[in-house]
Amino acid sequence: MVDFVALLSTFLPEVVIAAAALLVFLLDVLGVRRTEVTAGVSAAASLLALLFVVADLGIAPFSAVATLPSGLLDSSPASASTSLYAFTSLGLVFQMIFLSATFLVSLASASRPSAEPGAPTFFGLLLLASVGMLFVAVAADLIFLLLAIEITSVSTYLLVAYRRRDRRTIEAAMKFYIIGALSTVLSFFGASLLFGAFGTTNLYAIALAPATPSAALVLVGYAFLLAGLAFKVTVVPFHAWAVDVYDGAPDDVSAFLAGGTKKIGLFAFFLVFLGPVLLARWATSFSPFGLGPFNAHPVFQLVLGALAVLTMTFGNLLALWQKEIKRMLAYSSISQAGYMLIGIAIGTSPAIAGATLQIFAHVLMKTGAFLVVGAVAALGIGPLVDDWRGLGQERPYLGVAFALMLLGLAGIPLTVGFVSKFVLFSAAIQAEGYFVWLAVAGVLNSAASVFYYARVLKAMFFERSDRPAAPSNAGRLGANGLGYGRAAAIAIIAVVVVLLGIYPGPLLSVMQSAAQHFVLLGP
């Protein structure tokens, strides 16, 4: 008999978030529709869950409230190979990343008007999507992983569509849904082939399997899984949906999609492709379609590396041509996914730590950038780069915050974006071989990306505005028309981006030790 209380206490962060989601829906039914209340519940729950996750990681001074029974964290692959879930340090670090995205978006969305229809639904769906994200981070079984991803996906389809009377959001939701559902089909089909080849869907059991009766099934299965997950991570050539969806979705939702839910696909990449690629014994004498035995590891790595280079180059080239800020940010988000894939292709522990830091940095900067876009739209300023002329002079705080996000995305020193790229690219150089070329491609792409970020900054700070004086709506929302919640979220992100850029030590060491555990542990 399963001890449900003990089980629930190990999943305390997930339980807190799920309970908050139900509470928000209940409040909606009871007629409590003030956005401050629902946003407060959402932000408080994500902070509480964040506290539990940090405590479980054993970081002083929070470790006193740890709820994870000792011995469960980073247990051996053998014990994880019979379970649906496994708690790894790296998984908890990712839960931390996911929850900070939820917290920031909840805080910023407190500024949305209460009269807007569906506002409580927004927070309920945001929390449900977060539950799925938290489950992704503890998955040990392929089906558990895919279903957790789908909890998030289904919630985010609705999150994009929750403004039902807006043609643009419904069209974005439609495109998002079709592509998302197709990618689900591909992932599940791949998983079913792997189930056929190994007789199990447990990722650790797959990694430990000594041999497989059918190498062809394995190869095709992984190819389908790669395609399915690549849609979620917006890897080129599976990226086309992202720009329309990020453009059409409400700004806060775009922030959550680009900054939050996209990262679950990356963690799924860690789980699915690092284990079999690096540890699996069956992969060393791989013989699909009668090609004769060869070592599959370098082939997997080459494919991931090629996708990484393709993704970052393509995303950057298209971003250069964009006139709309939101579409430019969407393409830049695609190219950033390429940098993170570098870490997965290399797969050493410094590379995993670098990719994790890059993911965290990207969550902060991209969420922040989309929130600034939302704030500027709320001020009644248009979406084009030309519309933003002179914004930095009119609203220096907003301008400086946006400049920090963009400089961080470009990887300029003194921001967290520089530290993460430095760690990642130096790991690539340490790994030697053709991985050095991945670092070279990454550095060249970072340099190219400076062009389009600088163009926006130039428009904001050095060009004169030709629009009439900005309409004053300071009476409608606090913090000079931005809303207190949104202003606070943007300020927090801007401070953290600089703080981690100057003093990344503690966070980086947590990520490095988590990455070491992950590499030793498998998958």
Next chain:
Amino acid sequence: MSGLTIPEFLALASALLALSIFGVLTRRNFILLLIAIEIGMNAAILNFIYFAAFPLCAGHSALSGQAIAVVTIGFAATEVAVGLAIVLALNRLKGTTNVAESTELKL
């Protein structure tokens, strides 16, 4: 026990998947797109059932194939429900379920 051999069975599942992908790529009616996606999900579900009944190697799965199939069917129903909700909203706004007529977002 006579049944389909593995290559025959995989050909069936692959044909269903190919049909599904072809449908998603060519159909312009949202309802037909939903049906195409369902066919693809069923290809995966069939695979799980087949490989559970005729295993290639001694399995040690925490979830057996049939259980996975049941869970996946439930999940597919959820996904279609959400899809239908989006169709309804689309139909109410534009009076059509044709995807090709949605061109507010430029490519």
